[in-house]
Each structure stands twice: as C-alpha cells, then as structure tokens.
Amino acid sequence: MSTTLKPVAVNGAAKRSKGRLFEPKLLVGIAVVAALLALSLFTGVYDIFGGEDGGEMFAITRIPRTIALVLAGAAMAMSGLVMQLLTQNRFVEPTTTGTTEWAGLGLLAVMIINPHASILTKMSGAVFAAFIGTMIFFLFLRRVSLKASLTVPIVGIMLGAVVGAVSTFIALQTDMLQSLGIWFAGSFTSVLRGQYEVLWIVALVGVVIFLVADRFTVAGLGEDVATNVGLNYHQIMLIGTGLIAIATGVVTVVVGSLPFIGLIVPNIVSMVRGDDLRGNLPWVCLLGIAIVTVCDLVGRTIIMPFEVPVSLILGVVGAAVFIALVLRQRRRA
Secondary structure: OHHHHHHHHHHHHHHHHHOOOOOHHHHHHHHHHHHHHHHHHOOOOOOOOOOOOHHHHHHHHHHHHHHHHHHHHHHHHHHHHHHHHHHOOOOOOOOOOOHHHHHHHHHHHHHHHOOOOOHHHHHHHHHHHHHHHHHHHHHHHHHOOOOOOOHHHHHHHHHHHHHHHHHHHHHHHOOOHHHHHHHOOOOOOOOOOOOOHHHHHHHHHHHHHHHOHHHHHHHOOOHHHHHHOOOOHHHHHHHHHHHHHHHHHHHHHHOOOOOOHHHHHHHHHHHHHOOOHHHHHHHHHHHHHHHHHHHHHHHHHOOOOOOOOHHHHHHHHHHHHHHHHHHHHHHHO
C-alpha cells in the first residue's frame, strides 16, 4: 500500500505547486525587490559618484553588502519555513529554537581553540554546533507531551537562553565577551569583498530545499502520514535539520543574528497563499530579502552617518508581528 501511495502523494503535491510557481504577481514582487536592492546599492555615507575611488568602494562594499542581503534574507526565511513544517508549529524559527545560540557557541569554541582560524573553519564549527543544537531541540520536542502552539517556541527559547548563558560565561572567562557581542549584533557593516563569499553556500541550501520541498511538505503532515505514504520520515528530518544548521551557521558567522525573519515571513506568506512549500518558496525568498533590505536601509539612514544594527530593527518589527500572530490565533481559537 505504501508503495502505491508514495508517487500519488509526492508527485501530486508537485503537480499542484508547479502551476503556482510562476505567476504575473511574482514578476511584480521581483521588480519591487530589485528596486529595493538598487536603492541599497546607492545608499551610504561615502559618495561613490564624487569620490576619487568611488568605483572601487562600490565594488568592495556596496555590491557585497547587497548580495549578502539577498542571500542572508532568503536563507533565514527559508530556514524558518522548513523548521515550521518539520515541527508543525508556526511560531518556531532558528532564533526561537536556540539554533542561532548554538551556532554562536560553536563559533566561540573555534575562536578559543584557534584564534587565527579561517572563515571556513569558523563556519564549520558554527554549522556543526547548530546541527547538534537543533537535534537536541527536536529530541526535547519528542518528550514534550503538551505541544500547544506556544509551548514549542517557549521550550526553544529556554534552551537558547541556557546556551546563550553558557556562551556568555565562557566568553567572560576567556576575555571574548566583546567579540561575542559583535558576532550577535546582526549587522551588514563588516560585509566586504573577500569576507562574504561563503554566503553563497546558502544559495545551494536553497536549491536543495526546492528539490526536496514536496517531501518536506509530506513530512510536515506528521510521522504516521509520512510513513504510510512510503516516506523515510527520520531521513527527511535529518536532511531538514542539516540544511537549517548550514544556513544558520553560515549567516551567523558572516552577518550575525537576524531575529524573527524566519518567523514572520513564512507566516505572512502562508496566510495569503496556504501551506504549499514549493509554491511558497519564491515568495518566502522575496519577502525575506525585502524585509531584511528595508530594515538595513532604515538602520543605515536613521542616524546617518552612523548605523543601527539590522538585528535591532528586525527585533522590534519581529516582536510586534509575533505578538500580532499570537493574538490572531487566540481570536481564532
């Protein structure tokens, strides 16, 4: 029976989402995001038109920063979408499950062991720790008998707080507290040519998520349903956890923490378009890029010539949206 149902379930989801991938509205969304990215390219204190080395500064700072906005925004939004499917909970994402804190702990451990480690080594440590932390969160989740919508993120936030406290203690003992604060600031200020290229790894993560999107959708229906249609549920959970860990670890190393982006974007898209992962992916990516870019533009201009970390703007916006989502669910309940 499971062999018969497998192609019907997975391929059926693919057929339903195939027609929804490319729509006229999507072109409008792409145009709006492109306009925001163009604005990002030409926003800054340094005069790239009047300066003697304006062209060089444009290539060194503005282009890498804009590319980083695209990759980081899309990666964290997609990570939130996958995590919400796998946990069957709309209130989880890497910063509400402790994944970001675990990535920071891994980065801190690498810096203590090898202060002169390359960015690839730092990234590997962050990804490994994020994977372990996410798996621990899922193991805790299996032990929680009450899985109400707010119970799951509360468990994740508590785990993240414990890991964050451990990181702070270790950083204090090793005189790296200031470095830890800078890593978690969540800012694109330090994104320069030669220091951001590892972010392209998250583009590959996006491709893999798109290729296995239908399986994530089926896994999101629960272990019993996924097993009945012939899907290896635990394998898909491992793949999803690995992809989330890679995206979170890479973004944490290069940019820092981007809170709530993986929470608000999938929820907004799902409210408008439903829960089809493959059909929603382009919209999730576009909205994630747009929100991060707008917040970065606000951070660059609000107290110019100084900058406000984008994580601060995202934290304020994300907290407001989170509260609105909780109140909306209470009204519906």
